[in-house]
């Protein structure tokens with residue numbers, strides 16, 4: 001007979017930890033399970049954008065993150081033809097090894113019981129009221145029971161399929177990154193660099209500065225990785241073409257090998273809820289299409305699921321599932337616009353124009369800054385009228 005909780009959360013990334021902290025603060029008992037031992041690394045660009053700050057504020061953890069993250073105050077866009085523009089954008093970078101440890105500690109200190117080394121294998125509905133969740137722990141079966149289960153296992157399809165929520169196995173994007181230390185370049189470097197390049201057609205490359213003069217450099221593209229779409233080759237071509245990337249590598253020290261991971265984006269491909277079993281974070285595709293940013297939205301969906309359970313705890317599974325599904329549906333239109341705007345990265349002519357005109361006119365600059373700061377949607381990129389204003393304002 002396994003341990004019993006109000007809520008079992010499978011996956012202790014940003015989504016799972018945000019949900020755990022929110023639920024335990026409302027005095028619900030939480031078992032937070034992860035297959036990994038922490039601190040664990042998660043392949044990521046490590047950039048925290050405004051939606052992440054918003055979620056961290058809500059969780060009461062923003063001060064702790066601010067104390068150890070690396071603040072950046074601008075975003076440099078470099079187009080395929082080499083022109084570039086710097087816009088105002090407040091963000092921060094922090095290796096996921098540290099961020100996820102901080103979030104996990106935030107969940108544990110609020111009262112969640114953390115059980116590492118638990119590889120989720122099955123969820124079984126016992127009697128229409130209680131779920132039994134099973135794990136593989138060093139080859140042995142372990143189980144626990146709860147009224148509610150939150151699945152927060154990230155982009156990989158296997159656990160989502162085991163929970164019965166998977167609709168589409170393939171992920172819509174793939175990205176790779178590497179850490180490189182460069183003391184000289186790190187001096188006064190306080191911007192996020194996004195570079196569009198024909199070698200990364202349908203995506204972009206990035207250089208993000210982090211604490212201790214360590215940069216996170218990588219590329220991401222739409223589609224999956226395979227021999228004709230080889231991430232390592234794209235990455236090497238990207239470095240060979242971007243002077244800033246060459247400078248970083250030339251006198252930099254490689255800290256980690258190149259690592260890749262799929263991204264589940266667009267709030268598609270997974271059912272959001274099945275009775276008292278709710279999917280949160282990247283397992284339901286909460287990472288933004290177009291940009292690939294997802295830490296903030298993962299935390300946000302975790303908080304939304306926790307709030308649905310807190311408010312409707314005494315009610316039926318259907319009531320909780322409906323409340324949560326509604327709050328996810330409210331995010332959908334924005335994700336849909338981001339998805340449609342992905343076409344842009346296949347058109348170097350348009351990204352060149354966007355960068356040039358962001359430098360030249362206040363209208364486009366305002367729109368692009370608003371996009372990053374979540375004040376405007378990329379809708380202006382989808383219409384002829386929007387492009388007319390970009391080009392002729």
Ligand SMILES: Cc1cc2nc3c(=O)[nH]c(=O)nc-3n(C[C@H](O)[C@H](O)[C@H](O)COP(=O)(O)OP(=O)(O)OC[C@H]3O[C@@H](n4cnc5c(N)ncnc54)[C@H](O)[C@@H]3O)c2cc1C
Pocket residue numbers: 010011012013014015016033034035036040042043044045046047048049118119120121152153154155159174175176177218260261262263280281282283286287292293294295296298
């Ligand atoms: C290369 C790359 C760069 C990115 N850059 C950025 C960026 O700069 N900014 C940004 O905001 N987003 C970025 N993202 C997206 C971001 O990484 C994700 O949106 C975010 O990690 C999703 O959080 P999550 O909690 O849903 O899932 P995860 O962070 O993936 O956490 C899932 C957890 O579930 C656990 N788990 C998995 N399977 C099991 C199982 N069977 N049993 C138990 N536990 C399990 C894992 O060990 C893990 O701890 C990037 C992604 C990639 C791949």
